[in-house]
Amino acid sequence: MRTMRGWFRDTTGGLPVTFWYLWAGTLINRLGSFVLVFLAIYLTQERDFSASQAGLVIGLWGVGGAVGTTVGGTLTDRWGRRPTLLTAHLGAATMMLALGFARELWAVALGALLLGMFAEAARPAFGAMMIDVVPEKDRLRAFSLNYWAINLGFACAAVLAGLAAEAGYLLLFVVDATTTVITALIIFAKVGETRRAPAVGARHKGPGAPAGALRTILADRVYLGFVALNLFGALVFLQHISMLPIAMGDSGLSPATYGSVIALNGVLIVVGQLFVPRLIKGRSRSHVLALASVVMGVGFGLTAFADAAWFYGLTVLIWTVGEMLNSPSNATLIAELSPAELRGRYQGVFSLSWQVAGAVAPVLGGLVREQAGNGELWLGCALVGGLMAIAHLVSGPARERRAVALRGATETVVPVVAVRPPAPEAAEAAATAPAEPLVPGADAGPPADPRRTAESTGVR
Known part of the structure; x- marks a missing residue:
């Protein structure tokens, strides 16, 4: 039992609080990922589309996804991780409902295209945020835990989708949209912006600057x-x-x-x-x-x-x-x-x-x-x-x-944080005070001390 507890502590302990909010959002979102599992069956049996028409719709989902990952990656760096995630999730929930109520082929095709775009736009922002908040030494564990949540949610979703489909296919779209909104609410309430920028006066040492990102x-x-x-x-x-x-x-x-x-x-x-x-x-x-x-x-x-x-x-x-x-x-x-x-x-x-x-x-x-x-x-x-x-x-x-x-x-690099201009007295005192060393990779969110972080995560 002690060995099992030690393994569990080594696997889940010491990760930042923000990670667990992202992890919970992943699990909830995947628990409701009904539509893609049953989309081909829905289009051919419920909407009476031909196999080629169903293939076209699913293909447009993929095209939208390709556009979404490209645009989402750019917005993640320029606009920020948090606003990109919120916009993508809310847009995906809206288009999920629109796709559920669409009847004509052109409407279904357009809905699938836009849904794919919004849904996949969240991926770059989510991946960047995970890298931002999890220290390098813990990323292997963090990504494994997130991957585990994805598969657990998806496995449960496949079973739940079959039960929901018996009550009506529209329920699949409604539940999927609801879990997406819940994920957005978790991010809105518990996850702050994690994007970082070069420190003022610091020279950039990376392979390129944002202005020449594509190059x-x-x-x-x-x-x-x-x-x-x-x-x-x-x-x-x-x-x-x-x-x-x-x-x-x-x-x-x-x-x-x-x-x-x-x-x-x-x-x-x-x-x-x-x-x-x-x-x-x-x-x-x-x-x-x-x-x-x-x-x-x-x-x-x-x-x-x-x-x-x-x-x-x-x-x-x-x-x-x-x-x-x-x-x-x-x-x-x-x-x-x-x-x-x-x-x-x-x-x-x-x-x-x-x-x-x-x-x-x-x-x-x-x-x-x-x-x-x-x-x-x-x-x-x-x-x-x-x-x-x-x-x-x-x-x-x-x-x-x-x-x-x-x-x-x-x-x-240091985190982007909003600060008030210092009062004249404070500015004068700061100018004469000795400089404190900059801790590389310090976060504005969870504490850096692994023991304090482990205590504040509330891991199971």
């Missing part, structure tokens, strides 16, 4: 190389949504069986994700990412030989282990490769790789399957996983050097 990102070959690797990984990973159900159908298995098999993904993550940080702590991120690529490649590659539900379930469990290793390492590396003043834009570019993969993966997978065959598709996924592992090992040292350089560059 800076396009010139950042180390970061773009990492994003490209994520794109290839996402092209493999997203085959479980598009091509896996088709492959299982060819094996004579029902859609219900596919649902049960794919649910193993969420179950394993919920059960095991909290143990991952301790497992990989102190290990080379490049080696962990390479191992994750190999494991995911093996899992998807074995699908070529699967012909029964248990075999498909085994493949899902294998590539889920790779996903669990990949996610926290990916998140912490993105955090360290993002200059403080450009975190929103960098997060937006990374999110864009997922949006592109979401649009390309089903088309590419379908073409490979039709032209080469089902087995070749999955063996190709294994090959991509192996090549990605080699690429991670080769590019890893350059990424770590860039992370060290940016870590030193952030020493001159």
